[in-house]
Amino acid sequence: MSDDYALEVDSVTAYYGSRRILDDVSLRVGYGEIMVIMGGSGSGKSTLLRHMLALNKLAAGSIRVLGLNIARATGEELHKLRRDIGVAFQSGALLSSLTVGENVALPLREHTDLNDNIVQISAKLKLEVVNLGGFDQLYPAQLSGGMIKRAALARALAMDPKLLFFDEPSAGLDPVVSSELDDLILKLRNSLKMTIVVVTHELESAFKIADRITVLDHGRILISGTVDEVRNSTIARVQDLLQRRSRPSELSADDYLERLTAHVKRA
Amino acid sequence: MVYQVKKDSGFAIIHLVGDIDLSCSPEARKAILDSLGAGQPTLVDLSGVTYIDSSGVANLVEGYQTAKKKSLEFGLLGVSEAAFSVLELARLDKVFPIHGSLKERLAKNG
Numbered sequence: 001m002s003d004d005y006a007l008e009v010d011s012v013t014a015y016y017g018s019r020r021i022l023d024d025v026s027l028r029v030g031y032g033e034i035m036v037i038m039g040g041s042g043s044g045k046s047t048l049l050r051h052m053l054a055l056n057k058l059a060a061g062s063i064r065v066l067g068l069n070i071a072r073a074t075g076e077e078l079h080k081l082r083r084d085i086g087v088a089f090q091s092g093a094l095l096s097s098l099t100v101g102e103n104v105a106l107p108l109r110e111h112t113d114l115n116d117n118i119v120q121i122s123a124k125l126k127l128e129v130v131n132l133g134g135f136d137q138l139y140p141a142q143l144s145g146g147m148i149k150r151a152a153l154a155r156a157l158a159m160d161p162k163l164l165f166f167d168e169p170s171a172g173l174d175p176v177v178s179s180e181l182d183d184l185i186l187k188l189r190n191s192l193k194m195t196i197v198v199v200t201h202e203l204e205s206a207f208k209i210a211d212r213i214t215v216l217d218h219g220r221i222l223i224s225g226t227v228d229e230v231r232n233s234t235i236a237r238v239q240d241l242l243q244r245r246s247r248p249s250e251l252s253a254d255d256y257l258e259r260l261t262a263h264v265k266r267a
Numbered sequence: 268m269v270y271q272v273k274k275d276s277g278f279a280i281i282h283l284v285g286d287i288d289l290s291c292s293p294e295a296r297k298a299i300l301d302s303l304g305a306g307q308p309t310l311v312d313l314s315g316v317t318y319i320d321s322s323g324v325a326n327l328v329e330g331y332q333t334a335k336k337k338s339l340e341f342g343l344l345g346v347s348e349a350a351f352s353v354l355e356l357a358r359l360d361k362v363f364p365i366h367g368s369l370k371e372r373l374a375k376n377g
């Protein structure tokens with residue numbers, strides 16, 4: 001059962017203090033699949049991600065990652081699991097005191113006894129993969145937003161993970177750069193058969209890369225399905241979310257006027 | 268991973284078989300560097316490779332660079348699909364001399 005999925009989230013509920021952030025969330029991701037987790041800002045996407053990485057404690061439910069039940073796992077098992085997982089955080093989270101090359105090499109230095117020359121070549125290869133070849137000597141502060149995302153991705157790939165998590169790859173990037181990142185995500189899955197979980201609130205990106213999409217709304221799953229199932233969903237709230245983001249210009253003239261003047265009525 | 272080294276037609280042929288990952292790539296590295304260290308033109312046969320990680324690919328890059336410094340021939344033989352897609356991802360399919368087989372290499376007669 002557990003070997004059939006790279007990731008199994010079962011009835012997970014989670015709190016920050018007394019505030020419930022995730023409510024009975026379940027989802028499964030097959031090996032080699034790209035799952036996109038969507039939802040508006042504050043819907044609980046990053047929190048779910050933190051739970052899948054065993055960074056937060058569950059209030060209820062269970063999570064299996066690459067077959068390991070993370071709530072029951074020993075420290076040693078978790079440590080071993082983390083070698084098979086790559087994470088590119090929303091903020092990039094590169095160390096500012098190290099060059100880009102050193103940042104990417106860091107996981108290899110921490111987790112392996114590889115010869116230094118091999119570590120350096122491996123790190124440069126990852127930078128080539130994300131189209132940052134030749135930038136290894138720069139510091140994070142010298143990079144643009146899109147380059148930082150790619151460098152964080154290169155670092156997440158350093159250990160050749162079986163499972164990759166990517167939080168908001170396109171946030172704050174211009175459409176061309178964000179579309180390049182999407183292509184890269186597809187390339188990684190297609191040539192390395194990597195399992196990839198992407199958190200995003202960009203609809204266009206989700207439709208382009210996802211095999212399946214899970215939409216979170218206020219900590220609950222609104223819908224989980226293929227791109228077409230989500231696109232064609234008749235659930236009003238799903239259509240709300242989709243239309244608001246993807247087709248703002250299709251708002252009728254009346255609705256648009258209403259939106260601009262709604263405060264008049266409220267006042 | 269298991270590997271075999273044989274001599275054929277003036278080449279040392281290192282045949283790597285199975286998964287090349289962190290647990291064995293240092294061994295593969297040693298085989299490649301030893302062969303070049305002994306001054307032999309070296310071909311690495313990847314036809315039986317089911318998986319190769321970046322450290323394995325880095326071994327090949329280092330080997331090629333070492334061979335160039337020593338003016339020795341270095342190349343890859345019968346690259347498996349699994350290995351090729353990894354090489355391709357970093358555009359290394361355009362870097363290494365790649366031959367279908369030793370026979371194919373000898374036919375080029377360089």
Ligand SMILES: Nc1ncnc2c1ncn2[C@@H]1O[C@H](COP(=O)(O)OP(=O)(O)O)[C@@H](O)[C@H]1O
Binds near residue numbers: 039041042043048
């Ligand atoms: N460390 C924290 N402590 C308390 N509340 C938090 C914390 N992190 C996030 N939250 C709250 O949890 C909710 C979900 O946040 P998050 O998972 O970051 O959403 P998303 O990634 O979908 O934007 C938000 O209301 C946020 O304010």
Ligand SMILES: [Mg+2]
Binds near residue numbers: 045046047090168
């Ligand atoms: Mg977030």
